[in-house]
C-alpha cells in the first residue's frame with residue numbers, strides 16, 4: 405500500500421484529535437516516566453501526551469516515513485522511531501502505551517495488544533481507541549462500491565475493506581486476566597462536515613487508502629465519484645447545509 409499522507413490526514417485535525425483527548429482523560433496515572441505513542445501519525449496525539457505527562461520521556465512510533473517526518477518537525481524534542489507494531493516490543497519500565505486510531509490497521513490486533521499488555525510492569529497502562537464504524541454507511545458503501553464497476557474483479561480492491569472489530573466481551577475476556585482494572589466503552593461522535601464531499605476527503609486520509617492504493621489514478625477518481633454518489637443519500641444536508649458524520653469509536657484502558 406502507498407505511504408500515508410500526513411497532509412491529507414490533518415485536513416480534519418480537530419475532529420481526529422478529539423478521541424485521543426477523551427482517551428487521555430481516562431488514564432488513571434498521576435505521573436509517568438516513559439510514555440510511548442503507538443501509531444503516532446503526524447504527532448497530534450503525541451503532543452497531547454507531552455502536555456499531560458510533562459515530566460515523562462514521551463516517544464512516538466509509526467511505520468510511515470511521511471507521518472514520522474511531520475511528527476519530528478512538530479515535536480523536535482521527542483524521539484520518533486520507525487517500526488511495525490506487529491513485531492515491536494516495548495522497552496522495560498514503560499508506564500503507558502497509548503494507541504489512538506492505529507490498531508484497526510494491525511492484523512490480528514487482539515493478540516498483539518495482549519502481548520503488549522503482558523509486557524507492561526504492574527501498574528502500567530495500555531490505552532487504545534479504534535474506530536468501530538464498519539457498519540456505518542460511509543464504510544459499508546466502500547465495500548458496496550468495490551463490489552461493482554470495472555474494479556470489481558480486482559482482488560486487492562475487494563480485500564481492501566477493514567475487518568469489523570471484535571465485540572467488547574472479546575477484549576474483556578482477553579485482557580481481563582492480565583489487568584488489575586479494565587475499562588471498555590464506546591463513544592459516538594457526530595462530526596459536523598461541510599457536505600458529503602468532505603466525508604470523501606476525510607476517508608481519503610484513512611479508510612479509503614487501501615482501495616485507492618489498489619487502483620491507478622484515473623480508476624481511483626472513478627471509484628471516488630461512485631463512492632460520493634453512493635453516500636449522498638445517507639448524509640443529507642441539515643438546516644444549515646452541513647451534514648453529520650456519525651462515528652462510533654471503541655475505547656479500552658487496561659491497567660496491568
Ligand SMILES: C[S@@+](CC[C@H](N)C(=O)[O-])C[C@H]1O[C@@H](n2cnc3c(N)ncnc32)[C@H](O)[C@@H]1O
Pocket residue numbers: 408420421424442443444445446447448449465466467468471487488489490503504505506509510610
Ligand atoms: C489514523 S493514524 C493515527 C494518528 C494519531 N495517533 C492520531 O491520534 O490521530 C494511524 C497511524 O498508524 C500507523 N500504522 C498503521 N499500521 C501500523 C503498524 N503496523 N505499525 C506501526 N504503525 C502503524 C500509520 O502509519 C498511521 O500513521
